[in-house]
Amino acid sequence: MLSEVKLVTLGVSDLERALSFYSQALGYRLQARGDIPAELAALWRFDPALRGRWAVIAADDSGLGRIRLLQFDAPGQRLWHAGNLYNGSGYYALNFRCRDALATMQAVTAAGGSSAHEPSYWEVSEQVAVRDSINDDPDGIRLDVFSYERGGELRGALETEVSVVQTIAIATRDVARSVAFYQALGFETLFDRVLDFPELQALLGTDRPVKIHNVNLIKDGHIVPGRVEMFAYLEMEHLPDAPLRDAAVPPNIGILSASLRSDDLDADVARVLTLGGQLIAQQVVELPGVGRCAVASAFGPDGEQLELFQPQ
Structure with missing residues (x-):
């Protein structure tokens, strides 16, 4: 059975700037770094003629919710922009718990990121209330930071000022399909709501009032980090689908993949394919930040890329 999301991969334009930003803004520390080997080209969908560097950063040494940064020697385009905001599908944002959302927002902006509002x-x-701030890193990658006003004890103690990655958010045009896929991989519904309140436009930084369907899934009902979240803007059915699948590849800028550990890779790949996923590539490689692994990359229901790995 697959784990929760252990690691997320971000394409960035400047590796050193990204390392500095995540250190200053979120307190993440460098764990490992190196050159990107050409043997990963099929798994990660990049031109093997490209050269690049990687770094893995983390909030702690738990091995949970880590971030892998990639920079290539060619310019990339941002995945999200005004033209696909309401009808794009794919990885959209990373979500972090912090002690004080306002202080973290201020740290993000001081480190070179941006935020539209407090x-x-x-x-x-009924049990949980939060302060939530949507921010962008220097590359425009969306970072959702929140602190509990009520109900934090339900999620356990926070050991660092900013947590490991709690959630990876997926924009979808079909919430039910996406939820069913991840439930079949062992995730369970934490909450499922239609959000429609006056502050939502300010929270999301949209140019119009919006309503969204939001579902948060937790692994096996109790593993708090590494969750997946699906959301869809409602009343946007007139807009054509704009999947990020073909754009979410190096050297482009944004969230490129989510990594889950497997205890039986062949069985898990078969399960993903049975559920409608599509295999991209499978091979044994030295996986940056993880070690020697059997690895399979596959598309999920919204064209999001999953990296499944089994240590060797």
Whole structure:
């Protein structure tokens, strides 16, 4: 059975700037770095003639919710922009818990990122309420930071100022299909709501009032980090689909993949394919930040790339 999301991969334009930003803004520390080998080209979908560098950063030494940064020697394009905001599909944002959302937002902007507004208050459920701020790193990669106003004890203690990656958000045009896929991989619904409140436009930084369907899934009902979240803008059915699948490749800039550990790679690949996923490549490689692994990359239901790895 597959794990929760252990690691997310981001394409960045300047590796050193990204390392500095995530250190200053979120307190993430460098764990390992190196050159990107050409043997990963099929798995990661890049031209093997390109050269690049990678670095893995983390909030702690737990091995949970880490970030892998990639920079290539060719310019890339940002995955998300005004033209696909409401009808794009694919990885959209990373979500982090912090002690103080306002202080973290201020750290993000001081380190070279940006934020459209101070944290908004919203009630996730009767038991949980948060202060939430949507921010961008220097490459425009969306970072959602939140702190609990109520109900934090339900998710356990926070050991660092900013957590490991809690959630990777996926924009979808078909929430039910996406949810069913991840439930079949062992994720369970944490909450499922239609969000429609006055502060939502300010929270999301949209240019119009919006309503979204939002579902948050937790692994095996209890593993707090490494969750997946699906959301769709409602009442946008008139817009054509704009999947990021073919654009979410190096050297482009944004969230490129999510990595899950497998105990039986062949069985898990078969399961993903049975559920409608598509295999990209499978091979044994030295996986940056992980070590020698059997690795399979595959598309999920929204064209998002999954990296499944089994240490050797």
